Amino acid sequence: MDNNFSAFLLADQELRVQSGSIAVHIRLPWYRALPLSTVEVVSLLIDGHPVSKEQIQFEVNGRRWTLADCADQTAESWYVLDDGILHVALEGMKPQPAYDVDLTLNLYPPYMPGFAWVTHSAKRLQVQQ
Amino acid sequence: MTVATRPHAAESGLKLGITLYSFTTEFINRRYSFEELLARVAEQNMGPGVEIVGFQSIRGFPVITDAFAERFRELMQRHRLTPTCLSINSDMMLRRGQMLSIEEAVAYHEPQIRAAARLGFPVVRSQFAAPPEVLRRLVPLVEELQIRIGPEIHAPMSINSPPVMAYREMYAKVNSPCLGFIPDCGASARNIPPSYLAYLKSQGMPEEIMALAVNIWRQPKDAQQKREEFTALAQARHVDPTIISALAVMFSILSTQEPRAWLEIMPQIIHIHGKCYDFDERGIETAIPYEELIPVFAEGGFTGHMSTEWEGHLYSQASGFENVRKHQALCRRLLAQL
Numbered sequence: 244m245d246n247n248f249s250a251f252l253l254a255d256q257e258l259r260v261q262s263g264s265i266a267v268h269i270r271l272p273w274y275r276a277l278p279l280s281t282v283e284v285v286s287l288l289i290d291g292h293p294v295s296k297e298q299i300q301f302e303v304n305g306r307r308w309t310l311a312d313c314a315d316q317t318a319e320s321w322y323v324l325d326d327g328i329l330h331v332a333l334e335g336m337k338p339q340p341a342y343d344v345d346l347t348l349n350l351y352p353p354y355m356p357g358f359a360w361v362t363h364s365a366k367r368l369q370v371q372q
Numbered sequence: 373m374t375v376a377t378r379p380h381a382a383e384s385g386l387k388l389g390i391t392l393y394s395f396t397t398e399f400i401n402r403r404y405s406f407e408e409l410l411a412r413v414a415e416q417n418m419g420p421g422v423e424i425v426g427f428q429s430i431r432g433f434p435v436i437t438d439a440f441a442e443r444f445r446e447l448m449q450r451h452r453l454t455p456t457c458l459s460i461n462s463d464m465m466l467r468r469g470q471m472l473s474i475e476e477a478v479a480y481h482e483p484q485i486r487a488a489a490r491l492g493f494p495v496v497r498s499q500f501a502a503p504p505e506v507l508r509r510l511v512p513l514v515e516e517l518q519i520r521i522g523p524e525i526h527a528p529m530s531i532n533s534p535p536v537m538a539y540r541e542m543y544a545k546v547n548s549p550c551l552g553f554i555p556d557c558g559a560s561a562r563n564i565p566p567s568y569l570a571y572l573k574s575q576g577m578p579e580e581i582m583a584l585a586v587n588i589w590r591q592p593k594d595a596q597q598k599r600e601e602f603t604a605l606a607q608a609r610h611v612d613p614t615i616i617s618a619l620a621v622m623f624s625i626l627s628t629q630e631p632r633a634w635l636e637i638m639p640q641i642i643h644i645h646g647k648c649y650d651f652d653e654r655g656i657e658t659a660i661p662y663e664e665l666i667p668v669f670a671e672g673g674f675t676g677h678m679s680t681e682w683e684g685h686l687y688s689q690a691s692g693f694e695n696v697r698k699h700q701a702l703c704r705r706l707l708a709q710l
Contacts, residue, residue: 244575244614247687251401274396274685275427278466317466322431323400353463354501356471358624361617 245363248272252364253344254326257371260333265289265342265370266302267329271321272362273350279303279316281351285361287329288345294331302328341369386669386707387677388700389421389456391645392429394682395692399428406430407447414451418696421456421677422448423497423643426484434460434483436490444491456677457554457643458493460484462502462523477506482513489517495643495676496521497554500535504542507551514550520642522552527559527627528595531637543640552642555634556681557660561626564589565649565659571687572618581611585619589626599623625683631664638672646678648699655702662699666706678703 252272259266271277287294296310303321307330321327345365352358390413398404406429413419426433430440448455463480464471472480488496498507500523507521514521529536543551564586572582588602599620606616648657682695
């Protein structure tokens with residue numbers, strides 16, 4: 244089921260292809276900045292195929308982390324007005340004019356121990372020329 | 373537009389204002405900047421009180437740059453607004469599955485409290501995620517800065533919930549005028565907002581699961597217990613996790629404490645969150661009984677600010693401005709009737 248942030252999570256209608264990866268811009272589906280350590284990419288499907296976590300890097304504040312490393316970034320904050328960028332290695336994917344992107348992102352607001360905010364969004368995104 | 377005359381009772385006792393949290397949709401969709409929101413609030417006579425969530429409104433919070441501090445004071449003055457409360461966060465679980473130690477938590481709160489003092493906020497909202505010992509250790513700091521601080525009593529809690537009782541016991545021992553509580557009116561709800569149920573239905577929420585959640589919500593049990601009971605029952609029925617998450621929110625935003633219960637802690641109330649969701653054609657809040665709550669706060673002699681906190685943005689794209697206006701019209705009417 245969608246929540247009120249589903250349309251917002253994959254805010255752009257487009258994605259970018261650069262140096263062997265696609266870059267999907269996403270927004271933080273919450274009302275306040277959160278530390279990266281509380282953000283979890285649960286699943287990402289491109290054209291219906293699950294992407295392994297090792298193929299994804301997350302960029303915010305001009306820096307990139309592997310998803311495994313994000314869990315340690317308690318002091319790195321994702322501000323509510325900023326895009327985050329999922330860089331997905333293109334290995335084994337054919338270049339196409341558009342991709343179906345299906346993302347589930349969990350937030351664990353650190354003042355609500357035990358609570359998970361699950362946001363799912365699926366969109367067809369055009370490759371930006 | 374002429375400025376509506378405020379009733380005398382509002383001047384002397386409960387004063388109105390907003391939290392910019394009400395305009396979350398407008399802000400995060402980049403339709404209004406922080407400064408534009410303040411200008412609009414002033415223009416629409418929604419002040420004088422201004423509350424902000426530090427981690428929402430201020431990039432890099434709790435670091436406050438000289439430029440931001442100066443600009444903020446300038447804006448308050450220009451728009452004739454008054455900083456009332458800085459909502460800070462007690463982020464005890466910065467690392468998933470692991471709580472901060474007391475020392476770490478004290479260190480995490482301190483710069484946030486200093487930020488409030490720097491910006492001229494007399495009150496700081498903290499959260500129950502932090503145990504009472506964290507605030508106890510911050511008493512010398514808040515006394516030095518002349519800041520009043522307290523956790524928000526928010527659904528699913530009531531004044532007698534164990535975490536609230538632990539704070540009340542600590543307060544009785546420490547006896548500092550700087551320690552208090554901030555009630556969220558959503559803890560005294562009579563209903564789930566019909567607009568929320570309509571939204572869930574429109575999203576394809578199975579009606580039987582929704583009915584299960586509402587029935588559990590209505591039971592006279594501890595709210596925490598009710599949320600857990602719902603989650604367990606839903607999981608046993610293999611309900612999709614996004615559905616459980618969407619409904620579990622219901623137990624975190626609204627609970628059913630009798631409005632008069634606030635009288636018991638009234639001298640410790642330092643600020644109020646005027647939570648609201650939607651209004652009927654007569655301007656009555658459909659879920660939260662302000663016609664009972666406002667007289668209770670007046671009877672208790674509350675002096676301070678109530679921030680109108682429209683939270684419909686959790687499930688709706690409606691205008692924060694329109695709903696804030698409705699809430700304040702209702703409160704002004706009720707204050708005038710006192």
